[in-house]
Every structure is written in C-alpha cells, then in structure tokens.
Amino acid sequence: MSGAVRVAVLDYGAANMVSITKALAAVGADVAVVSEPAGLADVDAVVVPGVGAAGSAMSHLQERGLLEPLRDWVRAGKPCLGICLGYQVLFESSAEGDVATLGVLSGRTEELVDAPTLPHIGWNSVNAVRPHALFDGIADGSYFYFVHSYAPVPTDERIVLARTTHGRPFVSAVASGRTFGLQFHPEKSSEAGLKLLSNFMGLVAPASGVERG
C-alpha cells in the first residue's frame, strides 16, 4: 500500500464521531470528518457511522446535501462502509418510523424478532456465512459490540457475510462488491474491531484488486 488510505467519515449529526475517527486513525487511515458533499471529492472510501433513528438520519443527510452524493458514490461502486444505522440506511426502507432509506442495497430494515431484550446491547458472536477478506485473521464466532433494535433483512442472500443470534438470527455483516455493512460497532469492539477496520483499509486501498460485484 502506498500512502495512507483517505477515508471520509460522514458527520450528519450522529452523536459519537470520536471513536470511529480514532479507530480508523489507529489502523493507519488518513481520516477526514465530512459534513458536506465537497468533502467526498478527495477520498478513497466513505464510512457512514451512526446510532439513532433512521428517519432523523435520513433528514440530516438530506439537510446537508449528502443524500444524493452518497447514493451516487455507492452506485458508482466506490468503497463504502456502513456501521449500525449507517448500515441500515443502505437498504430500501426501515420499519423504524416506516421511512424510505438510500436503497443502494435491496431489502428492508425490521425490528429484531423474538429478542429476549431490546435494545440488543452488548457483545455478541458474529458467525460467518461465507469467508471474506473483511474477516481475515478474525476467528469465526468472535464477539463484537452491538447497540440496536433493528437490523436489515437483505433480499439477496448472496451479500450476507455473517449472522448473529439474539432471539432469532439476523444479518450482522454484508458485502456487495465494495459496499460493506456491519450491524455491530467495530470502533467499539476492541482488538477484533480494529482488525476488521484494518482489513477494510486493505480492501479499499486504491491499488487493491478487489473485484466489483
């Protein structure tokens, strides 16, 4: 890899920007916090963080003029990592407030089914459905930190990388070409999380040869 990977972390009013930016920096990224479309001009990858409600996330993206640029970015096959709410909004709609979301991945975000506790808060194991370089060096079943009540239900099973069980199993990681989504927070998941972010950096480095799907 020549030079640091330039990563834009979208700031659309999501509360905690410190952890994700520091975690990305810890694995060698050149991180820019971006709150307007111009910030996307000069970067290699976009990270969409976030906790909170889907509706307010969509309106904040809209207010800052980031909605269409983000959709275009993903549709152009450029590297994108959605985390938690940032993962959910990649899909078409969310049952949380019944709102339309970005729609770059097909499926709908639904409330967790039969969950013994809601929100689902804590460390839970992420079980691989198929191997992927995003999880290189991370043991199958490793624990990651979750904080959510909803999760996407992808239409296309082929994008599913991993599932996690809380009540019934839900999809906790997806990859579609260079679009990645994680229901858990790698920036809050200690060593396993940093390893995953490091893998992401490797996958999105400009010289990397990951094929587009």
Added chain:
Amino acid sequence: MLARRVIPCLDVDKGRVVKGTKFLNLTDEGDPAELAERYAREGADEIVFLDITAAHERRGTMLEVVRRAASCAFVPLTVGGGVRSVDEMRDVLRSGADKVSFNTAAVATPELLTACAERFGSQAVVCAIDARRLPVRDGETQCWEVVTHGGRRATELDAVAWAQRVVELGAGELLVTSMDRDGTHSGFDTELLAAIATRVRVPVIASGGAAGPDDFVAAVRDGKADAVLAASIFHRRMHSIASVKAAMAAAGLPVRPIEETLS
C-alpha cells in the same frame, strides 16, 4: 449468544480517578483515560465513568476525559453524573461516550429521559436506580425505595414501579444499585435485581456489593442481570476481570473471551 458484560466503574473527580468510602477520604488513583485503556486491554466489556465532581467545580473536565478515553480505549463508554439537559448529553456523546446515565436528574425531571431518547435513541439513555430495602410487614412482599443524592434522600418511589416507568419514558438500560450493599462487599441484592429484570425488557446492569467472582455469577444467574458493574474490587486488584470472567464461564454463563492479543 449475547455475552454477559463485566464493567469496571471509575469515579472521576476534577478529571482524576479517585477512590474513597462514600465520597469521603478521596485518594488520587490515576488518569481516567489510562485506566480505561488498561481495563479495555484486560478484557472489560465496557467502562463507566461516574463524575463525582461538585457542580461548581465542573468546567468541561469530564468532556476532555471522555475525549481522551475514547481515543485509546475502543470499548463502549458510559458517563454518569452531572448531565441535566439534552444539550449536555449531546456534548458528552460528541466527546466520545456511547451512553449517558441519569440518576437524580431522572427523578427530578423524568421527561428528560424521553427528550434524550427521542434525540439520541433509547440505547444511549441509561437510568441509574439507587434502591434501598424497606421493612417487610407480615405477609407482605419485599419492596425497595428509590433514593437519590448518594442515598441521602428518600423519594417514596417504589423501585420496581419506577424501573417500569423509566423504561416507558425511554430508558434503554437500567443500572440498578443496592444502597444496602454498596461498599459492603456482601454480594449483590439479587432479589432486587430479579424483581426489576423480570419486569422490564431492557438490559439490567447489577451494581453494589461485589466482593468476588461468585457474586458476579449470582447477579446473572439469580438476579437475571445482563451485566455486572464493580469498582473497588478491580481498582484494588482484589480480583481481575479475567478471574471474574473465568468464574462466569465455569458457571456456564456466556462471556466474551479475553483476547489473545492481551500481553
């Protein structure tokens, strides 16, 4: 399967970790960010900072503590103490905290929980409930009363009913402390924990009374707690997070294994 969490709690006064007995005889125990990073490395599943700084001495020192901790400890951080408005909560979250815990402020202005949950999501809103046992009259079941101000003020609120109420108001997690057991090292009040945990759907964090690993097991097995918090037994190195997790795992409870990268 969702792991049961082990959470060290750090009391912070004017930007430094302190320890003492019931807010008295405070001694400086070090830098909060350094201690948080160490606990994260030792396998802590989350860190709670309890700001005990007197109101008139607060000048954003806690925000700086959180910012530094979030820069080196990549585990969830919760801040309790002193947050009384949506804007103050926003500042704490933007500094790198994931959750804010409300205690006295929730009793004084319960609608604050709702306002914060609507703005940041209920997963970020923890309600701390300090409870004390009430005398049991013949034929009646045990009840607990909510207390505030470190146990010095009674509220006449029934702890179980209050727990159900704050969940309806928007709290996404409850931090339940037995004031009868706090600082006594006589074990958690598992009856109190179970009374609450079986009546709410949100996770319950047990607090107050930890003496050793067996108490953590009891808090989860008998108290139905999702997470267990302790302060002095970790700070004083009486027990390690590893030994607590080993006891929990041996009892068949799901815990996140401590990472192999641990040196």
